[in-house]
Amino acid sequence: xxxxxxxxxxxxxxxxxxxxxxxxxxxxxxxxxxxxxxxxxxxxxxxxxxxxxxxxxxxxxxxxxxxxxxxxxxxxxxxxxxxxxxxxxxxxxxxxxxxxxxxxxxxxxxxxxxxxxxxxxxxxxxxxxxxxxxxxxxxxxxxxxxxxxxxxxxxxxxxxxxxxxxxxxxxxxxxxxxxxxxxxxxxxxxxxxxxxxxx
Numbered sequence: 001x002x003x004x005x006x007x008x009x010x011x012x013x014x015x016x017x018x019x020x021x022x023x024x025x026x027x028x029x030x031x032x033x034x035x036x037x038x039x040x041x042x043x044x045x046x047x048x049x050x051x052x053x054x055x056x057x058x059x060x061x062x063x064x065x066x067x068x069x070x071x072x073x074x075x076x077x078x079x080x081x082x083x084x085x086x087x088x089x090x091x092x093x094x095x096x097x098x099x100x101x102x103x104x105x106x107x108x109x110x111x112x113x114x115x116x117x118x119x120x121x122x123x124x125x126x127x128x129x130x131x132x133x134x135x136x137x138x139x140x141x142x143x144x145x146x147x148x149x150x151x152x153x154x155x156x157x158x159x160x161x162x163x164x165x166x167x168x169x170x171x172x173x174x175x176x177x178x179x180x181x182x183x184x185x186x187x188x189x190x191x192x193x194x195x196x197x198x199x
Contacts, residue, residue: 029055
């Protein structure tokens with residue numbers, strides 16, 4: 001988060017005091033807290049009541065965060081957040097954990113103010129998916145033994161779901177919803193978004 005996500009997210013979002021942000025699938029509220037610390041009001045939601053409970057138990061900088069338990073696949077629950085309320089929406093490393101993102105992409109333009117933006121981050125689905133195989137090979141290269149790392153990728157172009165482990169010691173597998181980049185981008189274009197930044 002500190003090295004890979006947050007610097008890029010803030011450079012695109014350009015958080016400003018008083019701008020109202022929607023934090024989609026906020027988890028324990030880390031991103032919400034960072035935005036609120038910059039004097040930006042945040043409405044944050046997650047499907048997990050347990051994670052929202054953990055978020056509420058943490059500091060709420062400047063009392064600017066309003067947490068909700070909401071299902072991102074439920075049109076009415078999303079609309080209850082307020083039509084044309086938000087200057088920007090953010091989803092940090094969460095879209096690949098959602099079975100259905102089409103409802104969110106369809107409703108989100110209604111929640112944003114005119115010219116509002118939607119910024120999302122995810123692991124690159126070509127290299128981080130349930131079908132990728134990480135390979136390490138030793139080779140003799142001009143008299144020197146070298147280890148060469150690579151990734152073997154299959155099933156990238158077709159969306160699918162599979163169980164996986166985020167951590168080696170994770171007690172139970174979780175569901176991943178694998179989609180190629182074009183799926184995310186085309187879904188945005190179909191719902192009126194334009195791409196004006198990419199990292």
